[in-house]
Amino acid sequence: MIRDQTRLDALLGDVHDWVRAVAHPAEDRVAQTDEVPTEIVADMAARGFFGWSIPQAYGGAGLTTEELVMGAMELSQCAVAFRARVGTNTGIGSEALVADGTEAQKADYLPRLASGEITGSFALTEPDAGSDASSLTTSARRDGDDYILNGRKCYITNAPIAGLFTVFARTDPDSKGARGVSAFLVERDMPGLSTSAPYAMMGQRGSPVGEVLLEDVRVPASAVIGGLEGQGFRTAMKVLNKQRVHLAALCTGPAIRMLDLAMDHAETRHQSGQAIIDFQLVAALLADCQTEIEAARALILQTARARDDGKDIALEASICKYFASEACGRIADRCVQVFGGAGYVANASTIERYYRDVRLFRLYEGTSQIHQLNIVKQMRKRRDTA
Structure with missing residues (x-):
């Protein structure tokens, strides 16, 4: 919509x-220093990048899913570091609040997330609770008007720099499985x-990922998202269904960039007296990349519109994330192939860095194999209710 x-x-x-005036020229600097420069972070904040999906009432842009x-x-x-720096705030790090937070919680935190004053982080995964997040063991014991949290979270994007954690x-x-899990706001x-x-x-590089350790962390009962115990896994699924569509888009952008780099190289690299783009087997690689980009884009936009229309997208969200992340991996491989030996040499082209960067897409927020299982699960569910 x-x-x-x-x-x-x-x-x-x-x-x-x-992206072309600021981000591209700074990519090497980010790779060397392993951080996004503070002046670029401030520029992104001033442009409102941190608050795209946060409602306008709380200082965000209030973008629809399609937008x-x-x-x-x-x-x-x-x-990847540039979008990851703002991505938790305008995605997984704020969406639990947007979806299920109380009015007091939203008023307190969303304006600060939208402005980039604080960085949000989504702390769900644990050493023994990754693909099966419902098996998490982090505990929250009630103690009067407070809860005492103990546990360890891992592979948490922006954990080293976050000021606010959504902790499950x-x-x-x-309880076992998804029952008995609650979501907390922990500063x-x-x-x-x-x-x-x-x-x-x-x-x-430049996108910090780390662990969150909770050792007798005392938080008030008002820190429970929505004020209700036992609703944490439902909240997580709301967040992840939207984020999977968002992430699919974030897989497609790098694919577009890699194809642009490969096209530039194919137009200017000559062999046997002609540009290599004129060799049919090279052209075929480029054509396959463009075809998958267009397929991913159409699928993502269709699913985003369905979510904006209030439809159940549990199936489509998994399809989006699975297809777009796998397509991005295939596109990365083809683009390196177009570059030939130069595609493997770090100081010859940035394509090798993109190749390494996008490998993670097929692992986080559900591995491709988990999404394959979920797709069939959702297919069977729809057949049973048809």
């Missing part, structure tokens, strides 16, 4: 120009909360 085409066109144009994914496809046509913990110690300065140093990763 597009609410204001003029406003959307202005936003997309601004992002398109910003959000269109913006995401533009913003992600550069090194088991409030009913006798960084609460005693007992600490985070690890950023992991050393295969790619995605």
Whole structure:
């Protein structure tokens, strides 16, 4: 759903120009320093990038799902670190509040998330609760008007720099699976909360990922999202269904960028007296990339519109994330192939960095294999209710 085409066109144009004028020239610097420069973070905040999907009433842009994914496809046509720096605030780090938060919780935190004053983080995954997040063991024990949290979260994007964590913990110690899980808002300065140093990763330099440690962290009962125990897993699924569509768009932007780089190389690299783009087997690689990009884009926009229309997109969200992330991986491989040996040499082209960066897309927010299982689960569910 597009609410204001003029406003959307202005936003997309601004992002398109910003990516090329600011992000692309800074990519090497981000890779070398392993962080997004503070002046660029401030620029993104001033442009409202942190608050795209946060309602206007709380200082955000209030973008619909369709508008959000269109913006995401533009913003992600550069090194992953730039969109990851704002992505938790305008996605997974704020969506639990937007979906299920109380009015007091929204008024307190959403304006600060929208402005970039604080960075949000979504702390669900644990060492033994990854693909099966319902098996989490982080505990939240009631103690008078408070809860005491204990546990360890891992692979948490922006954990080392976040100021606010959405933490999922088991409030009913006798429950199993998704039952008895509650969602909490935990601020960084609460005693007992600490985070690890950023992991050393295969790619995605400048996007800090680490662990969240909770050791007798005392939080007030008002920190429970929505004020209700036992609703945490429902909240998580609401967040993830939307985020999977968002993430699919964030897989498609880098694919567009990699194809642009491969096209530039194929047009200017000559062999046997002609540009390599004129060789049919090279052209076929490029054609396959463009075809998958267009298929992913159409699927994402269709699913985003369905969500805006209030439809159940549990099936389509998994399809989006599965297809777009796998397509991005195939496109990365083809683009390196177009570059030949230069595609493997770091100081010859940025394509090798993109190749490493996008590998993570097929792992986080549900591995491709988990999405395959979920797709069939949702297919059977719809058949049973048809």
